[in-house]
Amino acid sequence: xxxxxxxxxxxxxxxxxxxxxxxxxxxxxYPSLFWYVQYPGEGLQxxxxxxxxxxxxxxxxxxxxxxxETTSFHLEKGSVQVxxxxxxxxxxxxxxxxxLIWGAGTKLIIxx
Amino acid sequence: xxxxxxNPRHKITKRGQNVTFRCDPISEHNRLxxxxxxxxxxxxxxxxxQNEAQLEKSRLLSDRFSAERxxxxxxxxxxxxxxxxxxxxxxxxxxxxxxxxxxIQYFGAGTRLSVL
Numbered sequence: 001x002x003x004x005x006x007x008x009x010x011x012x013x014x015x016x017x018x019x020x021x022x023x024x025x026x027x028x029x030y031p032s033l034f035w036y037v038q039y040p041g042e043g044l045q046x047x048x049x050x051x052x053x054x055x056x057x058x059x060x061x062x063x064x065x066x067x068x069e070t071t072s073f074h075l076e077k078g079s080v081q082v083x084x085x086x087x088x089x090x091x092x093x094x095x096x097x098x099x100l101i102w103g104a105g106t107k108l109i110i111x112x
Numbered sequence: 113x114x115x116x117x118x119n120p121r122h123k124i125t126k127r128g129q130n131v132t133f134r135c136d137p138i139s140e141h142n143r144l145x146x147x148x149x150x151x152x153x154x155x156x157x158x159x160x161x162q163n164e165a166q167l168e169k170s171r172l173l174s175d176r177f178s179a180e181r182x183x184x185x186x187x188x189x190x191x192x193x194x195x196x197x198x199x200x201x202x203x204x205x206x207x208x209x210x211x212x213x214x215x216i217q218y219f220g221a222g223t224r225l226s227v228l
Contacts, residue, residue, distance in 0.1 A: 043222055
């Protein structure tokens with residue numbers, strides 16, 4: 001079945017460091033891909049999305065490119081801030097299934 | 113647009129009791145989803161409504177769980193005879209069914225259930 005695998009956390013970085021959180025997927029069709037973020041005590045928020053191969057989603061300095069050849073959607077940010085500390089979830093959506101399929105989440109800790 | 117609203121935010125109950133949660137989606141959204149999230153895991157799909165019709169149910173949704181969306185607006189999720197394994201965060205999401213928007217789900221803050 002469809003699935004999402006993302007790197008285990010926690011990921012601990014210093015402020016202004018470069019961030020990569022890996023995400024790979026398995027799907028029988030052509031899914032849409034998402035990154036959601038969950039700040040402490042808050043609900044899931046859509047961070048960025050991409051709906052087809054080679055699309056790049058971007059928001060708040062974060063970027064991810066839909067790579068069909070490597071079935072990946074890695075999240076990157078050039079210079080992280082303490083306020084980026086949160087749990088990041090990679091997810092895919094198939095129209096045929098209606099539902100989002102989620103990775104296990106990666107906790108990001110940014111130290112000043 | 114006030115976002116997806118879930119009530120209560122927290123529920124503590126004793127094993128064997130029944131609980132009911134409510135979700136109010138974004139007003140123009142006709143699709144509504146329930147997910148369950150346990151600590152350290154991503155959400156797991158439970159069920160999906162389009163308007164008032166329940167179109168998909170996960171096998172995670174045992175016969176103790178029932179969800180309704182009687183008028184195609186708010187939804188309720190009821191768990192009967194709660195068990196300690198039901199302790200989790202229950203998340204509601206909504207989306208529009210327009211072709212360019214139906215894959216974008218907006219989430220509420222969730223209801224955290226603790227079964228003692």
